[in-house]
Amino acid sequence: MSRSPSIPDRPHRDIDSELPDDERLEALRGHYEELVDVNDKLAAQLDDAEERRERLREKVDRVERENETLKSSSLYIATVEDVLDDEQVIVKQHGNNQEVLTDVSARIVDSVAPGDRVAVNDSFAIQTVLNTETDARAQSMEITEKPEVTYADIGGIDEQVREVREAVEQPLAEPELFDEVGIDPPSGVLLYGPPGTGKTMLAKAVANETDATFIKMAGSELVRKFIGEGSRLVRDLFEMAREREPAIIFIDEIDAIATRRTESKTSGDAEVQRTMMQLLSEMDGFEARGEIRIIAATNRFDMLDRAILRPGRFDRLIEVPEPGEEGREQILAIHTRGMNVADDIDFADLAADTNGYSGADIESLATEAGMFAIRNDRDQVTHQDFADALEKIEEDDSSDVVSSAGYFYQ
Numbered sequence: 042m043s044r045s046p047s048i049p050d051r052p053h054r055d056i057d058s059e060l061p062d063d064e065r066l067e068a069l070r071g072h073y074e075e076l077v078d079v080n081d082k083l084a085a086q087l088d089d090a091e092e093r094r095e096r097l098r099e100k101v102d103r104v105e106r107e108n109e110t111l112k113s114s115s116l117y118i119a120t121v122e123d124v125l126d127d128e129q130v131i132v133k134q135h136g137n138n139q140e141v142l143t144d145v146s147a148r149i150v151d152s153v154a155p156g157d158r159v160a161v162n163d164s165f166a167i168q169t170v171l172n173t174e175t176d177a178r179a180q181s182m183e184i185t186e187k188p189e190v191t192y193a194d195i196g197g198i199d200e201q202v203r204e205v206r207e208a209v210e211q212p213l214a215e216p217e218l219f220d221e222v223g224i225d226p227p228s229g230v231l232l233y234g235p236p237g238t239g240k241t242m243l244a245k246a247v248a249n250e251t252d253a254t255f256i257k258m259a260g261s262e263l264v265r266k267f268i269g270e271g272s273r274l275v276r277d278l279f280e281m282a283r284e285r286e287p288a289i290i291f292i293d294e295i296d297a298i299a300t301r302r303t304e305s306k307t308s309g310d311a312e313v314q315r316t317m318m319q320l321l322s323e324m325d326g327f328e329a330r331g332e333i334r335i336i337a338a339t340n341r342f343d344m345l346d347r348a349i350l351r352p353g354r355f356d357r358l359i360e361v362p363e364p365g366e367e368g369r370e371q372i373l374a375i376h377t378r379g380m381n382v383a384d385d386i387d388f389a390d391l392a393a394d395t396n397g398y399s400g401a402d403i404e405s406l407a408t409e410a411g412m413f414a415i416r417n418d419r420d421q422v423t424h425q426d427f428a429d430a431l432e433k434i435e436e437d438d439s440s441d442v443v444s445s446a447g448y449f450y451q
């Protein structure tokens with residue numbers, strides 16, 4: 042680092058007032074020149090200092106930018122396996138299961154314990170210990186305090202709504218009914234049927250009606266994303282629900298962790314099996330009349346391991362089928378509620394023309410019809426727009442728009 046140049050001494054000269062005038066003038070001139078000289082040196086030093094300041098500012102800017110990049114660059118999620126002496130820990134990175142010995146800064150060493158989930162950078166240095174919220178997000182749980190979906194948003198499956206209300210809502214809202222009669226409500230409810238028929242909506246609507254927290258986790262995420270972590274995630278899922286009672290746990294695609302045992306005994310299968318065992322043991326240790334309800338959903342009922350359907354587990358099965366004609370008419374009405382539709386729209390006619398459409402397909406149809414209106418510079422959607430949308434969807438059919446067609450679930 043360059044040192045600051047020393048400031049020149051201020052010239053000082055005593056001028057004898059007794060001197061003759063010309064000598065005094067000469068002395069004063071000399072003094073003046075010295076002052077000018079010092080002034081020039083100071084000006085040069087000032088220029089120098091300005092230049093150094095400019096360079097330092099650029100350096101600070103660069104470091105700040107680098108710091109920002111470091112802070113915003115992606116971090117990986119890992120689990121602490123062991124905390125050793127000397128501020129070192131062993132972490133296991135999610136996804137590839139790699140075990141790494143890494144340093145942890147003195148700043149956070151006291152808050153790191155085995156089992157904690159942490160964020161590590163490219164060199165595996167621990168950046169933060171994840172709190173439960175971040176952790177849940179990292180684990181791709183979806184947590185909603187009160188979902189906005191209500192029963193009025195669900196069409197064509199009134200019987201299923203009634204069954205879900207009885208099996209899930211009533212035990213939460215009126216537990217005393219079960220106490221008085223002396224029976225336990227169903228432990229878990231399994232919704233099965235083709236995709237896009239309203240299974241997730243049903244679970245959300247119950248949470249809305251009962252002011253319960255909705256906690257969703259996809260079975261596929263449990264096994265795909267966190268190899269070797271599935272059973273711990275199941276524990277976390279229930280822990281999260283206990284912290285937020287009343288709560289609805291919704292496990293979508295349960296078939297991913299509860300597939301029928303196959304002949305092959307690969308390590309992947311064993312891991313999936315462990316995840317499922319953890320789920321079953323959580324459910325077994327569950328207070329049946331408690332404030333947590335569990336709903337699972339699948340499109341592949343045929344693939345399920347029957348062990349999960351035993352009493353005390355998913356012991357209430359509710360099939361959510363594709364809507365019939367009347368159901369489709371209701372769903373059309375629901376999905377056009379917020380749309381500016383012309384009086385000529387004939388929902389019954391459209392319902393008759395949409396055989397095989399799921400609720401999700403009908404939602405796409407309404408959006409597509411709206412697009413036709415926009416393309417034609419109109420702000421009102423006509424029956425013809427729906428007819429055009431239907432035709433377009435039929436044309437695109439080969440590219441899978443009617444997703445539920447041909448899907449097998451039982």
Ligand SMILES: Nc1ncnc2c1ncn2[C@@H]1O[C@H](COP(=O)(O)OP(=O)(O)OP(=O)(O)O)[C@@H](O)[C@H]1O
Pocket residue numbers: 194195196197198235236237238239240241242243293338339340372375399400401402404
């Ligand atoms: N019965 C229905 N009534 C009204 N809208 C529906 C219905 N079923 C599906 N939808 C529409 O389709 C969307 C997807 O539905 P949802 O996620 O509930 O289906 P799902 O059965 O859980 O599907 P998946 O098995 O693929 O998870 C909803 O957001 C809704 O807009």
